[in-house]
Amino acid sequence: MNTQYLMNNYGTRQHTLVKGEGCYLFDRQGRRYLDALSGIAVCGLGHNYAPLTQAISEQAATLLHISNLFNIEHQARLAEQLCQISGMEKAYFGNSGAEANEAAIKIARKVGHQRGIDKAQIIVAQNSFHGRTLATLSATGNPKVQAGFEPLVEGFVHVPFDDIEAIKAAAGPNVVAVLLEPIQGEGGVNVPAADYLEQVGQLCQQHNWLLMLDEIQTGNGRSGEYFAFQHGNAKPDVITTAKGLGNGLPIGACLAKGEAAEALQAGNHGSTYGGNPLVCAGANVVVEAISQGDILANCRARGEQLRSGIAKATEGSALVRQIRGQGLITGIELTQDCGELVEAAWQAGLILNVTAGNTVRLLPPLIIDSEQTEQLIATVAKLILGLSQ
Ligand SMILES: Cc1ncc(COP(=O)(O)O)c(C=O)c1O
Structure with missing residues (x-):
């Protein structure tokens, strides 16, 4: 080759x-x-x-792509499935994990602007991995991923993972969100204390911050629940997922509820391919299979x-x-x-x-x-x- x-x-x-x-x-x-x-x-x-191969073969022979200028039945169905599983209210679809996180970061900034915070900050963890785009590598807590790509996107405050006191200490008037992986995958499969996410969630509620969970690696059944946060009592406002969602089809999703679900309005964000008929036809089969138990x-x-x-x-x-x-x-x-x-x-x-x-x-x-x-x-x-x- x-x-x-x-x-x-x-x-x-x-x-x-x-x-x-x-x-x-x-x-x-x-x-x-x-x-x-x-x-x-x-x-x-x-x-x-086999059911996935069949669904995408049939969809390929029916309709591959039309753009997000039109309603896409499989996309609406996928949004419904994921919201019902996760307790979220709205979904946005991109093509990868990094794109799902980009959407989450934009949502946090938009919510910040709506609250009069022009320089929104998001608390993120050391040893995290959130992607390779400029914003997501800036959020990532690994200097090796960032080296050579400076200047980084500003607005991320890195704290040690699994340390609630560190998040308390990072509180400030510009903080709008906390973005965490429920288990750090690339960082070495770091599993936090069982009540860590719940405690972070309580802190988020006290401060009116968004709790944003990066379930790109842990979601879609990988941890033994559909989403890893479902092992405990954390109540996220935003969930991002990708990887297992398409079982190999390129798709990422940003799910949100409440204020976060309403943040992106017409013209604020988009993707030519995101959530197209082919990938959503496939992802619907994947989600149905995994969520069935x-x-x-x-x-x-x-x-x-x-x-x-x-x-x-x-x-x-x-x-x-x-x-x-x-x-x-x-x-x-x-x-x-x-x-x-x-x-x-x-x-x-x-x-x-x-x-x-x-x-x-x-x-x-x-x-x-x-x-x-x-x-x-x-x-x-x-x-x-x-x-x-
Ligand atoms: C937790 C987490 N977030 C984000 C990403 C980035 O996903 P993608 O490579 O699909 O952009 C990854 C990929 O490894 C990941 O593990």
């Missing part, structure tokens, strides 16, 4: 995959790999999920099996610092950097990812079965225990 005309922003990619089926991917030689990445938390229903129950059970299995198989190893996660987002933090495990896993017929330098991140499809989970546990444990210290 000639890759010389591709920009180098993804570095040199070693391998090519050409086909997927359920929890497996295949290379050109027909070699099979267990997928514990799901296209980075995207293909929750696995690869080549069995997949969420499987996700919770397999997640427990995975974490307890890896804990048992690596018991006593000085290499494992912590195993954490919820549902089928799992991080295994090691005492040393472990980027080489990605290639070692490939050689062992497994696709996984390493994040934050020293954390093996496992994001298998939500439909992974018990046997496949055992295979995943055995391979991951062997890889970790085989690392030279």
Whole structure:
């Protein structure tokens, strides 16, 4: 394959995959790999999920695109489904996670302006990841993502994650919103205290701030509830999601209620492709499948099996610092950097990812079965225990 005309922003990619089926991917030689990445938390229903393939094939033969100058039936239905699941009132659709967050950031600023705050501030967390556009990389709490792209978009105040006192200390007259991931994905699968989001929500209510949750990675069943905030009592005003929403179709959504739901009016925001008939026809099938319950129950059970299995198989190893996660987002933090495990896993017929330098991140499809989970546990444990210290 000639890759010389591709920009180098993804570095040199070693391998090519050409086909997927359920929890497996295949290379050109027909070699099979267990997928514990799901296209980075995207293909929750696995690869080549038949009802989705059928829905988008039919939609492609009917109507691909008309623009947002017209009503789109599948878009209205998708908005209804997502609002009913999340308790939100309105939806906006873009094409990616970053675009969903851009919409949320614009909503927060617009609400600020309506309240007479011209220099709105949004409190965000260190180690967060919110995207690669200029506003979302400025919100992101990782200097590596920002380096070289200054000047950053202003108006973001970074505080330590899972630290309610830090948010209290950041309060000020220009703050309009708090934007957080319920579990930090790219930052190393950081799971906060069970009541953290609820406490942040209470603080938001006291100060009249918007609670905005970035469920781009954690949403659509990944954590074992449809949205991760639904494990607790937090009451968000804005939710962003993408990734698993389209199971591979490019779609992102910003959901909002109350004042936030009314902030964007005609002419304030938009996207040519966002929420087009094709992606919404597909996403409706995905949302119906995940919200119906069995997949969420499987996700919770397999997640427990995975974490307890890896804990048992690596018991006593000085290499494992912590195993954490919820549902089928799992991080295994090691005492040393472990980027080489990605290639070692490939050689062992497994696709996984390493994040934050020293954390093996496992994001298998939500439909992974018990046997496949055992295979995943055995391979991951062997890889970790085989690392030279
Ligand atoms: C929590 C979170 N927010 C935002 C994004 C950006 O999404 P996208 O790459 O679709 O723009 C990601 C992607 O990894 C993410 O994990």
